Amino acid sequence: SSKAFFFFFSLLELKSRSFQPDIVHCLDFHTGLIFFYLITEFLMDDFFRGTKSVFTIHNLAYQGLFSYEQFRQIDLSGRFGLFETLEFWGKASFMKAALIYSDWITTVSPGYCREIQTETFGCGLQDVLKLHSERLCGILNGIDTDEWNPESDALEQPFSAEDVQGKVINKKALAQSSGFDTGSEDPIIGMVTRLAEQKGFDLIREAFEELMSLPVRVVILGTGDPELEAFFQEMNGKYKEKFKAFLGFDAAQANRIYAGSDFFLMPSRFEPCGLGQMIAFRYGSLPIVHQTGGLADTVSDLSVNPDSGHGFVFSPYDSGLFMDAVRRALSSRKDTLNAELLIQRVMKLDFSWSRSAGAYEAMYQGVLKAPAIKVHENRSIVIGLTGLSGSGKSTVRQYFENRGAFTVDSDALVHQALRENAIQLRISQSLNIPMSDCEPQEFRQKIRKTVGAAPELLSKLESIIHPFVRVRLTAMIQQIKSNGGILIAEIPLLFETGMDSFFDQTIVVTRNQNEILSEAKARGWSQQESDALIGRQWTEADKCRKADHVIRNDGTLKNLELKIQTIYEQLKNGGLNL
Known part of the structure; x- marks a missing residue:
């Protein structure tokens, strides 16, 4: 708040x-x-x-x-x-x-x-x-290329795209800080990230034993999910000569990983943009990535584009394909001269x-x-939306809302009413329903069961809830009238309760009767519940005669959406002609 x-x-x-x-x-x-x-x-x-x-x-x-x-x-x-x-x-x-x-x-x-x-x-x-x-x-x-700059950072040996020899020295420094053999020439894969499943750790865990069987060393820096932290802490002890996880964040160690790693790992399940791969490029570390989001936009696969690629990409999201990308990366290091040219290539990229x-x-x-x-400008219009249960009126309301209209569902207002302590107390006393500090959903279930067993109590329930709904709805209408806008209010018993008088215009949604019955069945309603619900409503023909406009839900959802788009444009322009 x-x-x-x-x-x-x-x-x-x-x-x-x-x-x-x-x-x-x-x-x-x-x-x-x-x-x-x-x-x-x-x-x-x-x-x-x-x-x-x-x-x-x-x-x-x-x-x-x-x-x-x-x-x-x-x-x-x-x-x-x-x-x-x-x-x-x-x-x-x-x-x-x-x-x-x-x-x-x-x-x-x-x-x-x-x-x-x-x-x-x-x-x-x-x-x-x-x-x-x-x-x-x-x-x-x-990225800020002044902040991430291998020529001026406090590294073991600064280096540049023109002279990448300093990267060898930084690799030894990373190996030493990780407890690895500094004399080994095995490639180092680095990773600096949050420890979260989004970042691809399910693939890493699934393929971990296979990864450790390769001539490679892995260094991870990050913190986050306690389960992942525990896993990597265990792996620290099991593979201490090949694997090191620094659990926490250390800016200096992050720089060592970027500057000293041969490859940088980002197998994210999804990645809106990703900065790690851009920073890795600056330090001559080639990314191994899943083809998603910003990773797909920034990393071109060397296997596909050997003359212009600058990383190793896998797709779809699969541990086997992930390991294929790792193997392709390791193979690229066999040609020392070409490996140096690749380092220079990626360091010259501009992000x-x-x-x-x-x-x-x-x-x-x-x-x-x-x-x-601007959705509303200065004009205002309030519309009551109704239809038989299962006609698709909620879908119609949602389409209006997606277009930018204000919308309200009277059932949602009823649920709000049932959260009010004063209303809960009145219902409890009038319908003899014990409250016993139950959750709102449980309280609604008790009401439904009580009224289902004694339908004559429904009028008592409505006399308590409907005033709340009317007050809230009136406040919303006044707000729209004052500031301008389009309001679509979905009210199942719009005409039956006389609430159509609240609105400038009314719309009824119609649908084939068989489809309505199928919808009721899909919702798990019994025949008795469906009959009781429909029995309280006017017939579809009566609703259509009373309404200003009718929307026939007689095609695909796409067709229905296009109808709403046309209607909404008419409403924004000040009129409605159905």
Whole structure:
């Protein structure tokens, strides 16, 4: 909550100092609410009217998921309907806020940019990213070449691309610090990283015995997963003449590894960019990498491109292919003259920030020239969305949300109501349900069981919950009416409860009856439960007669998505013609 307020007040601080930014550029989920504030609290503020926004993803896996209870601490869910709009698997995602509401999205390599739009690497947000792909790009990170400089570092012997003899001396120094035989000419593979499974340690562990059987020595520097630390501590004792793991971080030892290793290991399962391979190039250490993300963008395989390659690449992610890459690397050392030429080749590669900075500058210029991707501008429209259970209305709402609309699911509001202590107490007393400090999900199950056994109690339950839902929904509608925007509210009993009067327009989603029954079966509903649920609703024909518009969910999901895209564009332009 303190971070959320910090970012809110950071925008106020800009205004108080009369520092009017052309672009607000934020990094990672921690800053996600800034983009939401810019299109809610500050939407009508002339000070920020011309300000564009850019969001950079370093690692999509870190999403910033927060519960409804945490949002209550900062009183955002009541003010903006933020929880409902940014809901992701029952929680709110700051990452999702940034993806939907920023003007431009970057990530740290072109390869990772492509990967996060797939199910394998999208962490559940791939559909959102694909929908906004026209404002998504990958810009490769860079390194500080003054900080990472083999000519000026405090090494055993500084060296350069023009004179690589110093690398031999640094290799002996690394061998000595690792407890190896300094007279051995066996290659040394280095690794400086976090000890985390993402970094490919499952492959390393699987192939470790085979790796130790080769004429090679391995030095690892890192800290992290206690299980991995314990494994490598055990290997320190078992293979002390061939393997050394320094558990912790030591900047001087990191430099020794980069400068003294022949090869640098990065078999990461996924790697948004990776800096280790770029630093390794600076010190003449050839990377052995899995072909993913930024590693695929920066390391060209010598086996494929012998005249221009500068590393050893394997794919797919497999321990056998990993070991094949290691063997290819070791074979490259048999020709001493060629090995020296390879060291010189990789040391001359340019991964400095000067190159990356140029790409960022070009991106900024493009963002400034492009029309603002402000979802809401000044107009507002609130729409009630309904349909029979299983018709696909939740999918329709999700497609609207992915496009940038505010959305709310009345079922989610009901779940919020059931988290309120006062409401829990009233339900417990009215329905004679013992609370006994049970979790919200357990409490809902008790309610479902009680009402299922005594349907006449349903009206009592609704008389307690519905006022809460109406108050929350009214607050959200007022917010949209005040600041502008598009709100899509999914309400199963929209017409049955008279809540259609809350909205400017209403939409009904229809679907083939057999498909609705199949959907109910897939959800595990019994025939009795399905009949009871449908029995409380108007017929589809009655809903269609009452609604302003009908969306027929009678094709593929792709067709449905295209329909929503067309409707959303009409809504943004101030009208709806279905």
